[in-house]
Amino acid sequence: MVEKQPIVNELIDLVKMQERVWVRGGGSKPSLSANGGEIQFDLRRLSGLIEYDPGEYTFTAWAGTPIKEIAAVLAEHQQYLPFDPLFIEEGSTLGGTIVANTAGSGRYRYGGVRDFLIGIQFVDGRGELIRGGGKVVKNASGFDLPKFFVGSLGRYGVLVETTWKVFPQPFDYANIQVTYLSAADLQQASFALATSPLEMDVQDWMPQDDRWVLDIRMGGLPDVIPSRLERLTQFLNDHSQPVDFLIGRGPEETAKWRDQNSCRWQPNDTILVKIPLNPQKLTELETIIDRYPRRYTAAGNTAWVAVDTLDHLPRQLDAVGLTGLVLRGDQLDEPIIGRRKGMPLAQRVKRALDPNGVFGEV
Amino acid sequence: MDSIQFYQRLQQIFPDKRCLTRDVDLLPYESDALTAFRAKPAAVVIPENEEEVIAAVKLCYEAGVPFVARGSGTSLSGGSLPIRDGLVIALNRLNRIKHIDPEQRTAVVEPGVINLKITEAVERFGLYYAPDPSSQLICTIGGNVAFNSGGAHCLKYGMTSNHILGLKVVLPDGEVVEFGSSSLEGVGIGPDLIGLFIGSEGLFGIALEITVRLMPRPEVYRTVLAAYRDLETAGNAVAAVVASGLLPGAMEIMDRLALKAAEIAVKAGYPAGAEAVLIVELEGEKQQVEAEFVQLNEVIHASGAYEIQVAQNEAQRAKIWKGRKGAFSSVGRLSPDYVVQDGVVPRSQLGKALAEISRLSDAYGLDVANVFHAGDGNLHPLILYDGRVEGALEHAEKLAGEILRLCIRLGGTITGEHGVGLEKRDYMPELFSESDLEAMVAIRREIDPKMIANRGKKLPQGEAPALSSHGLHPLEKKGVISRE
Structure with a gap:
């Protein structure tokens, strides 16, 4: 294995020196990885499996590791990440999947990214290398930063190392x-x-x-x-x-x-948006998106819609109290659209981990 | 604001009978299930609705008075221990189940609802609330949220954090924030604030309203108990079950001393002469479980067990679990006092950990009984001592500390489900680096600038009350709660 510490040090120096740092992973969700700035760090340089003992049901890998590589190793031992990470074929990485929170159809039974990520190491906005969680499947020490990073869009730190729980795969x-x-x-x-x-x-x-x-x-x-x-x-x-x-x-x-799980149903030249919902709101959401190609996963709890414009969707989602995340097909300053919740708490964590906004605004 | 003004303001919010200040009324709140610690609060308030909780928190913030939220006080790490001269906000009367949605498999509950009451309320729909800490008869969901409580069935379905979809909380400065939803996706988009809040041990404020995920009740259970002549063989059997590709709902091991206690207390009918028993439980859809059971039987029969019992009906299953769940309180029959830890080691290190605990037990001259969640490497060594002997508690605590360090050395952690609380905070610097802890403190300071919410817990700072031995919790003596 190539020694990765010099690359981690390079990342730390970058964060300490730059006013704004843009990071990209596998590029499978382009709306998230290239909005607005020149990429200074390609997460795929931190790639590879660090530790895997099938008997533990856990593995540790660098955050830029393509999930396809991990899935192949796990499959040799009849194990898997049950939540069906999205865009494996398109090169999605572990880190990108965490910060975008992109679980596919398998999310239904055992839960999503948050339910399988158990440990992280990341570089925060002050250039400090921080560890959260651990390498064992049950852990109540410290604040649960691994879960916090799920869906965080890279705005609180750059993931370096990740530890996951896995399950035996059905035969x-x-x-x-x-x-x-x-x-x-x-x-x-x-x-x-x-x-x-x-x-x-x-x-x-x-x-x-x-x-x-x-x-x-x-x-x-x-x-x-x-x-x-x-x-x-x-x-x-x-x-x-x-x-x-x-x-x-x-x-x-x-x-x-x-x-x-690669969203092959999405037509070219459309914009892919993820919208979590309580399926009892399906009728309301349908009145907004029923002219577009779409699919619902997790028993109607997540909508995936391929729209041709974002002119009205943010306002329409806000009106029905829903939030969306633009994943592919458009570049926005802010890929989160519609109603947002919990901001006062998120902003406080931002001030603690990235006080100078090196990773952008929350 | 001086303390007289603080009391006056408190009494404007709460009537006398729900604002306790007399010594005799404060006494029951002086400790939690970690009875070795005690501290006297300035007052205890008993709100009946969330507005009163918010008002109390705002007042504390204004006056700079530390507070701790308390449910049933079953914390094993001193998590709900009062802060000396601070306020205890007792949440037991916020015990309404506000909404049940069987189609979406969710319920919205207040923090004082008792864990098992949720299952009782939803079982008519064929549903249940999965996390099952052994104190589930009495512990509250608010406490479960604060400490990310676990139980025997975490391997397959996770801990409390994996079963909460939405939260409404009051932050330590009185600001009310809502996050998550009634969608299975929970937070869904944006950082997982639910994950951050759960397990924060009260340092980030108080949960006012909790949306829980419910699960369909498994159609069948298949519970097997296997007896072994030594612990190592039992440990190897766990590895064999894992290697076979099965995913049991629970895998538990008890050692000789724990078995002895369980037999005396509940006569569970465990095989005589066992050095260890392994309990494995499969659960789920009938056809699938029956097919898995054939596979499990093969593995167990090849694992070196000298006796195997299979529960033939619900009564036999309940008996097997009664012995297991009652093992801790049963230990009270063997020894006047004990301390328990809940460190975790990687499953492959279980054998090494147990051998080392045995060596430490000999070296310290203290008996240690072991009951543990083998499926996820979550140890529960019970260190037996006699608190009437001067220095005995300190001696037992020292051994407990060595076991925690052992868990760290073997690649594990200091707590799987009890939380850090007051008890284990001094071990945090051995588990986390200085920069890890600084980041945690920085987050805490942003959320709670005056550091009034459960001050002195979880993070290695603040002043601890003196250690003193007070024997078992009265409820523990009765076997109502247990330390696992």
Whole structure:
């Protein structure tokens, strides 16, 4: 492994000397990585696995490591990051995934980036190297800075090293696409599933022509997947009005989710926006975005929409109390749009970690 | 503002019966479940709504009086211990479950709601609140949030922080801030302020309203208990379960001394002559769990266990867990006093850690019982001593400190779920560098410029009350709460 300390020292010097520091990772979410300034530090220089013991369910890697490399090593031991980090094929890095908080379809079952990141080391705005969290899966010492950095957009420090919890990956998967006549019919099914003991790894929703598709992925032991699928089908028939079922298995099923977690459905020349919501607000949000290609992950808790303009969306989201994050397709001074919460607390942390605004404004 | 003015203002906010200042009324609040410490507050107020909490915090800020929020006082690290001459804000009456949304699997609750009450309120929908600290019969969700409480089932579903979606909090200067949401995404966009607040041990203020994530109740459980002739073999069995690709809901180990205590206290029917027992529990959808159980059986049968018990029904499962969950209070039957730590080591270092604890136990001449969450390397050594003997507590604390240092040396941490509190703050400089701690202090100072919120806890500063031995917590003696 190439000795990385000189690169970390270079980063520290940069932060101490510059008034403003721009950092980029894999560039898979260009709206976040290049807004406004010349890049002075390419995080991919800090790349590589530092420590991985499969028996611990943890690994430590440099923040600029492409997740694709990590996923390949984990897969050799039948382990994975269950939240399906986005844009792996496009070169997303561990650090970029943390600060953008980009979890894909797998977020549904075991949680998102915040639920698997357990330790970080970062350079703060004063050029200090700070460690938060640790290398063990259970830890209540210190403030939970790893979680704080999730979604932080690099505005509080530059991540250098990251430690993650991983899980054993299911040995087999199946996909079942269930078509409904309307979003309301689909929601009826989803709400019934919410209080059922049936387990699924993914529950996505998407409009298709004038219908809605409930897209479920189920992982587990191969022997019982057929009977679990049968039971799920029966449950949906009993509790909702599906009009069609389509079951997928094998390599095609795997490829489908790979494409999904790269947002391949996003048309060229559109702007990709992530919008978290309570699915009970779906109807309200739909009136704003129903003319655009879109998909919902985590049982309707996250909307992904490909819009062709941002002229109205910020105001419209604010009006319904929602927040959006622009990920790809446009360069804005501020990629967070719509309603923002918790600012007084975020600003206080900013003053502590980056008092001179080396990493921009909050 | 002098202290007379402070009292006057306090009495304008709270009626006499909810503003306690007489010694006799303050006595029950002088310590928490870490009974070795005591401190007398200036007053205890008992708000009945969030406006009163906010008013009390604002007054403290104005007067520069330190405060600590308190739920049921079950903190094992001295986290809810009063600050001498400060204010205790007792939150037990903010105990309303304000909203349950079964379709979205969330509930909005006040901080004084007891952990288990949430599950009781939602089980009619087939849901439950997952984090299960052993004191869940009595501890409050506000305390769980402050200390990021854990439990036996953290391996698969995480700690408190993984189950909170939204918070409304009052910062130490009285400003009220809301973050997160009722979406499964929680904060979703922007820094994860929920993650930052949870586990801050009261230093960032008081949670007024908490949106919790609920989970569907597992359809079935499969609970296996395996007995071993030595601890190391039991530890190896944990590694074998992990290597097989299974993800159990819980994996727990108890050693000989803990087993002895559990047998005396609750007659759990654990195998005789065991040096260690391992409890493994699978949970989830029936077909999947049954298939996993076949796999688990193979692993356990090949692990060198001399006796294996499988719970055949809910009653047998409850019996296995009763012994485990009651192990700590049971230890009170073996010794008049004990101290417990909750350091964590990487799972692969468990064997080494236990061997070293055994050596330390011999060297100090003190018995140590071990009960631990083996799945996540979270130790719970119980160091037995007799507080009636002068210097015995200090001797036990010294051994406990050596165990914490051992955890740090092996790549772990000083606390998995109890928090740093007052008890472990002096070990923080051994775990974190000077610049790490400076950053924590800087954040704390920005959020609480007067440093009045739970002053003297978590961070290595401030003055500690003198150590003194006071025996077990009365509730612990009755087996209502336990230190794990």
